[in-house]
Amino acid sequence: MRNIVITPLAPIRISVEAEILSPDIFAPLSMEQICGLDVWQGNRKKKISDLFRVVGDEGPAKPEETALRLEGDFSRVKRIAEGMTAGTVDVTGSVGMHAGNNMLGGKLSILGNADDWLGREMRGGSIIVEGNAGNYAGAGYRGERCGMRGGEIEIRGNAGAYLGEHLCGGNIRVAGDAGDFPGAANQGGTIFIGGSCHLPGAEMTKGTIIVNGKAKVLPGYQKLEIVTIGGEKYQKYAGDLVENGKGELFIQAGSS
Amino acid sequence: MIIRGGIVYDPANGIFGEEMDLCIDGGRIVEDAKGEVIDARGLLVMPGGVDAHSHIAGKKMNTGRIMRPDDSRLGTEPRSGVCRPSTGYTVPNCYAMGYRYARMGYTTAFEAATPIIEARHTHEELEEIPILDKGALTLFGNNWEVMECVHDKDIAKLAAYVAWGLRAARGYGIKIVNPGGGEAWGFGSNVKGLYDPVPNFDVTPAEIIHALAEANEMLRLPHSIHLHFNNLGKPGNYTTALETLEALKDIKPSRMRQAVHVTHMQFSAYGGTSWRDFESKAPVIADYINRHNHATMDMGQLLFGAATTMTADAPLEYGNARLTHNKWSNHDIELEESSGVVPMVYSRKMLVNAVQWAIGLELALLTEDPWKVLMTTDSPNGSPFVNYPEVIALLMSKPKRDSEMATLHAELSKRTSLGGIERELDWSEIAIMTRAAPARILGLEDKGHLGFGADGDVSIYNLLPEEVDASKEHATVKKALATAKYTIKSGIVVCKDGKIIATPRGKTYWVDAAAAQADMDRLMVDLQEKFERYYSVQMSNYAVQDVYVTNPKVIKAGIGAEPLKEVA
Numbered sequence A: 001m002r003n004i005v006i007t008p009l010a011p012i013r014i015s016v017e018a019e020i021l022s023p024d025i026f027a028p029l030s031m032e033q034i035c036g037l038d039v040w041q042g043n044r045k046k047k048i049s050d051l052f053r054v055v056g057d058e059g060p061a062k063p064e065e066t067a068l069r070l071e072g073d074f075s076r077v078k079r080i081a082e083g084m085t086a087g088t089v090d091v092t093g094s095v096g097m098h099a100g101n102n103m104l105g106g107k108l109s110i111l112g113n114a115d116d117w118l119g120r121e122m123r124g125g126s127i128i129v130e131g132n133a134g135n136y137a138g139a140g141y142r143g144e145r146c147g148m149r150g151g152e153i154e155i156r157g158n159a160g161a162y163l164g165e166h167l168c169g170g171n172i173r174v175a176g177d178a179g180d181f182p183g184a185a186n187q188g189g190t191i192f193i194g195g196s197c198h199l200p201g202a203e204m205t206k207g208t209i210i211v212n213g214k215a216k217v218l219p220g221y222q223k224l225e226i227v228t229i230g231g232e233k234y235q236k237y238a239g240d241l242v243e244n245g246k247g248e249l250f251i252q253a254g255s256s
Numbered sequence B: 001m002i003i004r005g006g007i008v009y010d011p012a013n014g015i016f017g018e019e020m021d022l023c024i025d026g027g028r029i030v031e032d033a034k035g036e037v038i039d040a041r042g043l044l045v046m047p048g049g050v051d052a053h054s055h056i057a058g059k060k061m062n063t064g065r066i067m068r069p070d071d072s073r074l075g076t077e078p079r080s081g082v083c084r085p086s087t088g089y090t091v092p093n094c095y096a097m098g099y100r101y102a103r104m105g106y107t108t109a110f111e112a113a114t115p116i117i118e119a120r121h122t123h124e125e126l127e128e129i130p131i132l133d134k135g136a137l138t139l140f141g142n143n144w145e146v147m148e149c150v151h152d153k154d155i156a157k158l159a160a161y162v163a164w165g166l167r168a169a170r171g172y173g174i175k176i177v178n179p180g181g182g183e184a185w186g187f188g189s190n191v192k193g194l195y196d197p198v199p200n201f202d203v204t205p206a207e208i209i210h211a212l213a214e215a216n217e218m219l220r221l222p223h224s225i226h227l228h229f230n231n232l233g234k235p236g237n238y239t240t241a242l243e244t245l246e247a248l249k250d251i252k253p254s255r256m257r258q259a260v261h262v263t264h265m266q267f268s269a270y271g272g273t274s275w276r277d278f279e280s281k282a283p284v285i286a287d288y289i290n291r292h293n294h295a296t297m298d299m300g301q302l303l304f305g306a307a308t309t310m311t312a313d314a315p316l317e318y319g320n321a322r323l324t325h326n327k328w329s330n331h332d333i334e335l336e337e338s339s340g341v342v343p344m345v346y347s348r349k350m351l352v353n354a355v356q357w358a359i360g361l362e363l364a365l366l367t368e369d370p371w372k373v374l375m376t377t378d379s380p381n382g383s384p385f386v387n388y389p390e391v392i393a394l395l396m397s398k399p400k401r402d403s404e405m406a407t408l409h410a411e412l413s414k415r416t417s418l419g420g421i422e423r424e425l426d427w428s429e430i431a432i433m434t435r436a437a438p439a440r441i442l443g444l445e446d447k448g449h450l451g452f453g454a455d456g457d458v459s460i461y462n463l464l465p466e467e468v469d470a471s472k473e474h475a476t477v478k479k480a481l482a483t484a485k486y487t488i489k490s491g492i493v494v495c496k497d498g499k500i501i502a503t504p505r506g507k508t509y510w511v512d513a514a515a516a517q518a519d520m521d522r523l524m525v526d527l528q529e530k531f532e533r534y535y536s537v538q539m540s541n542y543a544v545q546d547v548y549v550t551n552p553k554v555i556k557a558g559i560g561a562e563p564l565k566e567v568a
Helices: A033-034 B059-068 B093-104 B116-128 B144-151 B155-169 B179-186 B206-218 B237-246 B282-291 B314-324 B349-364 B385-396 B398-406 B426-440 B472-480 B517-533
Strands: A001-006 A039-040 A044-047 A052-054 A068-070 A088-089 A107-110 A125-128 A152-155 A171-174 A187-193 A207-212 A222-229 A233-239 A247-252 B002-010 B014-023 B028-030 B038-040 B043-045 B047-053 B107-116 B133-139 B174-176 B225-228 B258-260 B295-298 B305-311 B329-333 B337-346 B458-461 B488-490 B492-496 B508-514 B552-560
Touching: A001 B398, A033 A052, A068 B508, A088 B047, A088 B426, B002 B116, B014 B426, B043 B047, B043 B426, B059 B116, B059 B305, B059 B329, B059 B337, B093 B107, B093 B116, B093 B385, B093 B492, B107 B116, B107 B174, B107 B488, B116 B133, B116 B155, B116 B508, B133 B155, B144 B155, B144 B206, B144 B517, B155 B206, B155 B508, B155 B517, B174 B206, B179 B314, B179 B337, B206 B225, B206 B237, B237 B258, B237 B282, B282 B295, B282 B349, B305 B314, B314 B329, B337 B349, B349 B385, B385 B398, B385 B426, B385 B472
Parallel strands: A001 A068, A068 A088, A088 A107, A107 A125, A125 A152, A152 A171, A171 A187, A187 A207, A207 A247, B002 B038, B002 B043, B047 B107, B107 B133, B133 B174, B133 B508, B174 B225, B225 B258, B258 B295, B508 B552
Antiparallel strands: A001 A052, A039 A044, A222 A233, A233 A247, B002 B014, B014 B028, B043 B458, B305 B337, B329 B337, B458 B488, B488 B492
16 A cells, blocks of 8 residues: 655645545656646645645555545645545545545545535545535536436535535435535435435435434425334435425434 | 648639648738748648537527536636636637637637627627637527518518618628527417418518518628528428428529528438437438529537537427426517527437437438538537537548447437448538538638638648548547647638637628618618617617627628629
């Protein structure tokens, strides 16, 4: 395994676009080449070594044998692990927007919080966030018809609004609460919310949403029978009938 | 500037692949010149490309951009050198329009449809498109004043209105889109055929088309009427196409050109009674075009992948939106038109899309005379214009078509005749379909050829036409056409090896046609009433002011005007 550790030289105040912080980009390069990679900070182009201390094993290696460790606060660093196909990225702090977007494989774990658009349009691999995630986790970007299509996102804290909007596949699991409109316009995939949320599955045509806490259900949903999943009783709904949808919504029985 | 040793294809002047030198001075092709020498030894040299039908500017293009933020991130290129940033794929920003056409060796493109009242917006965007010479066709097919003149059988007043409308819109020619249908859409319906009356106006589409064609010839406009048929995009619509063409046979062109140009014929060559038994009727259409000389057409080729449909045919877009469950923009344009925009993805797995793909190619390959059929994709309706090299490669290579067909639905060969067509176009035919013919059909005498006095627009491709077998090496052809080695616009090298190195401003063509004063006076009475009672703007604020067309090229036409010089 080739281990590389990246640490900010100083606290980052102006946002950095760091789609290069990915095993796929680092794996084939030598340490010197890695230090020479370009990143944009605001409207200025900089070298990665201007902003970060990068140390680790000399390459090259295959992406699946590359492990990146991001130590410190990366909450102003965007697009970490964008489009990664293999390997691992571990972040000890928080990450900025668009972490793990378009991911195809590998594993991204975040000990702190994730900002908006976590794992948007991802197709494979897995993301684990120990803290909270922002809005639009696993969603599709503006105007896109399909958000996440595959892979797993696990959020151990809470998630923001529009969780898994336009979801087309894959699994999202939130241990805590989700905000407004989780699973809006879904066309597939599964969302599990451990806590409560507001108005899940608006315009959902296909897919499954399970809410373990309380949720206000939209009038476009048809109330069906009580079912048991994993020993728990849930009220089942079908919808969203506004879109002639065939989605399934399960809300903890007795909670709503 | 001297371009040395290229293999030149200039069909308008009878040059079909001859090695020769070209000289450009003062932005025009001349007999002899000094200065920069461009080494084009053995390379393919053609006049700058001319696109006679493309949606490049105006309100519906902008609506497409607003609706499709997902599209804008597909084609982002940062600012670099002389280039401003580019965005978008099917609905690119204005700068990208100019850069991408120039990169393919195109130097002229015409916006296909602008209502008069929205022409100012079109010109604001045309002004921002770098490099290209351009123009905009003006919509007349669902206009209240037009329909009233048609109802009164007052062709002289109609001609006066067309002249006034072209001047108000700084427009180039008469575009007709689903005549009558756009007006009917205001009441939630459509016209079902050529002889179906338009609600409230007591005229038929046939009458509108015929009258506008007569007015067009009365005004001796450089271009003929530019027609988008009724029933476009519907199975079985080829009968409407043939009926319409037949109804225009008696129109006598006022110039040496067609009497009608039919646009994106692919969408009007459909057989069958529904999408289930949908099939190609391209052979019937091509046969008609082969046997008659009053009509020309463009392909409107469809390619697999993303597109954005945008048209003044609003009922058609309603159908598209219902079919795809996609986003839909619907627009009513006061007394003039309606329109719609719907994003689209054409899929290889869908038999209907595969048949549509085949129809465009059939039309081009079965029409014997390349002067009668232009290569277009009705960008971005069939596919964005950046994919022209793919279309050309398909036209030039039977093996490419075969390998493509092998990946498509097995049923396809029963629904089209494409598999049995052996014809492969050569460079002369391609030069006609992308340069000489569009210029002749539009009536642009300085474009599409390399004779002395023509505009100094030349494209040079990194391809040796005498050595490359386009049939076998279609990948090479496609690559070479996608990135011109040199694109020269008015004597300035704007693109070198696919990189934009200069962005001069292009001209905007518009037609200033004169009409009889007595007819104009009668017209004004009508128009004053229309503006008072119906329009949301004052007549004095309606016309496009000169400040919006800063580099105009005005072509004079109309009654009493000098006879126009014939195009080669």
